[in-house]
Amino acid sequence: AHLDRIGAVDDKVHAFLSVDEDGALAQAAAVDARIAAGEQVGPLAGVPLALKDVLTQRGVPTTAGSRILEGWRPPYDATVTRRLLEAGVVILGKTNMDEFAMGSSTENSAYGPTYNPWDLSRVPGGSGGGSAAALAAFEAPLAIGTDTGGSIRQPAAFTGTVGVKPTYGGVSRYGQIALASSLDQPGPCARTVLDTALLHEVIGGHDPKDQTSLAAPVPAVVEAARHGDVKGLRIGVVRELGGEGYAPEAEANFHATVERLASLGAEVVEVSCPNFEYALAAYYLILPSEASSNLARFDAMRYGLRVGDDGTRSTEQVMALSREAGFGAEVKRRIIIGTYALSAGYRDAYYGSAQKVRTLVQQDFTAAFAKADVLVSPTTPTAAFGIGERLDDPMAMYLNDLCTIPTNLAGNSAASFPSGLTSDGLPLGFHVMAPHLADDRLYLVGAALER
Numbered sequence: 001a002h003l004d005r006i007g008a009v010d011d012k013v014h015a016f017l018s019v020d021e022d023g024a025l026a027q028a029a030a031v032d033a034r035i036a037a038g039e040q041v042g043p044l045a046g047v048p049l050a051l052k053d054v055l056t057q058r059g060v061p062t063t064a065g066s067r068i069l070e071g072w073r074p075p076y077d078a079t080v081t082r083r084l085l086e087a088g089v090v091i092l093g094k095t096n097m098d099e100f101a102m103g104s105s106t107e108n109s110a111y112g113p114t115y116n117p118w119d120l121s122r123v124p125g126g127s128g129g130g131s132a133a134a135l136a137a138f139e140a141p142l143a144i145g146t147d148t149g150g151s152i153r154q155p156a157a158f159t160g161t162v163g164v165k166p167t168y169g170g171v172s173r174y175g176q177i178a179l180a181s182s183l184d185q186p187g188p189c190a191r192t193v194l195d196t197a198l199l200h201e202v203i204g205g206h207d208p209k210d211q212t213s214l215a216a217p218v219p220a221v222v223e224a225a226r227h228g229d230v231k232g233l234r235i236g237v238v239r240e241l242g243g244e245g246y247a248p249e250a251e252a253n254f255h256a257t258v259e260r261l262a263s264l265g266a267e268v269v270e271v272s273c274p275n276f277e278y279a280l281a282a283y284y285l286i287l288p289s290e291a292s293s294n295l296a297r298f299d300a301m302r303y304g305l306r307v308g309d310d311g312t313r314s315t316e317q318v319m320a321l322s323r324e325a326g327f328g329a330e331v332k333r334r335i336i337i338g339t340y341a342l343s344a345g346y347r348d349a350y351y352g353s354a355q356k357v358r359t360l361v362q363q364d365f366t367a368a369f370a371k372a373d374v375l376v377s378p379t380t381p382t383a384a385f386g387i388g389e390r391l392d393d394p395m396a397m398y399l400n401d402l403c404t405i406p407t408n409l410a411g412n413s414a415a416s417f418p419s420g421l422t423s424d425g426l427p428l429g430f431h432v433m434a435p436h437l438a439d440d441r442l443y444l445v446g447a448a449l450e451r
């Protein structure tokens with residue numbers, strides 16, 4: 001049914017970069033066989049899923065939205081992919097994304113944009129716009145995203161779906177094509193809070209193949225999603241995440257949602273995180289610095305695209321021509337910024353200062369979590385914007401992530417839950433942040449809102 005749905009709507013939505021019909025049907029048949037053999041299968045066995053094209057799946061094209069990886073078929077499964085397949089989840093295909101997960105609209109994909117199913121003239125958010133749009137268009141009931149600065153949560157807000165960024169290290173990054181290794185985190189996406197929790201449980205937990213994987217059990221997310229009682233929960237409204245630059249409708253929706261939680265018995269307090277103001281600037285130094293290093297591996301010698309290798313050019317010339325042709329404008333912009341920020345003479349002033357701000361943001365979170373069990377804000381300052389509207393203005397694009405970025409800098413968990421529609425009928429998201437390894441609290445709040 002989901003393959004049929006993809007066939008019916010995906011030429012309009014363009015959520016998928018590739019659909020693995022044969023693989024999906026074979027995986028579904030294998031689940032049937034396991035059940036027929038009397039095997040006990042998990043709750044998601046046989047349930048279809050859309051996989052962001054930044055995670056490897058053995059033998060299936062994986063591009064990270066870039067020309068430079070066109071045609072590459074990875075020889076191994078990411079840990080997330082392996083756990084999904086072991087749980088009997090059926091992987092329908094790979095979803096569209098901003099190139100190397102750099103962006104907030106999916107317009108930076110080398111393979112064309114994804115369109116928001118709520119209004120095809122608008123973006124679905126990014127970088128994981130394909131996964132979010134696949135959910136909103138009912139092409140898949142489950143999806144995987146990755147969140148470096150908001151790429152799970154902002155698309156969830158723009159498409160009226162649920163997206164969770166787990167605690168850093170809670171879900172393995174093994175097999176995720178790296179953008180910024182200290183910020184990257186794969187996570188679960190779905191249309192309901194319980195579905196998201198069930199998926200979280202399947203992909204989470206310690207992985208010896210990822211050095212930064214936490215040796216801790218997955219927080220009790222499914223129990224929290226079933227429970228959904230916020231009575232007595234202290235909800236901290238972050239004073240700095242609102243006001244100027246936020247659409248009045250987004251703010252009104254946010255405050256109405258906080259009031260709903262209060263009416264369900266939550267205790268609302270105001271908290272201040274004064275250094276969040278500098279988080280965006282720090283992020284746009286730390287991310288390009290790490291990305292410039294991570295993306296050095298795309299040298300035309302080991303993967304994908306190779307240009308100008310006709311026997312007359314040096315290795316360096318072939319590398320330069322291939323990177324020139326294979327990377328898009330945003331990727332080049334960030335490699336150049338990162339290389340500059342790390343260069344001799346500038347490193348302390350730029351990268352070093354950004355790391356100090358990162359510590360201050362972490363300290364803000366620690367202080368705020370002493371007063372509140374979770375922190376809340378709008379997920380984004382506005383609802384989904386039009387295709388092409390912010391493409392020529394990188395700063396306007398970067399401002400989408402004002403509320404989501406502090407969490408990536410600190411490594412704690414956060415989620416976006418649907419919180420209603422604007423007067424134009426566009427979804428808005430409610431952003432909840434929880435301490436490290438307290439991901440279950442996110443689901444508690446999400447489930448309360450869903451009732």
Ligand code: GLN
Pocket residue numbers: 101102103104126127146147148149150151152179287401
């Ligand atoms: N939009 C942010 C960026 O462009 C976040 C990206 C992400 O989370 N992968 O960096």
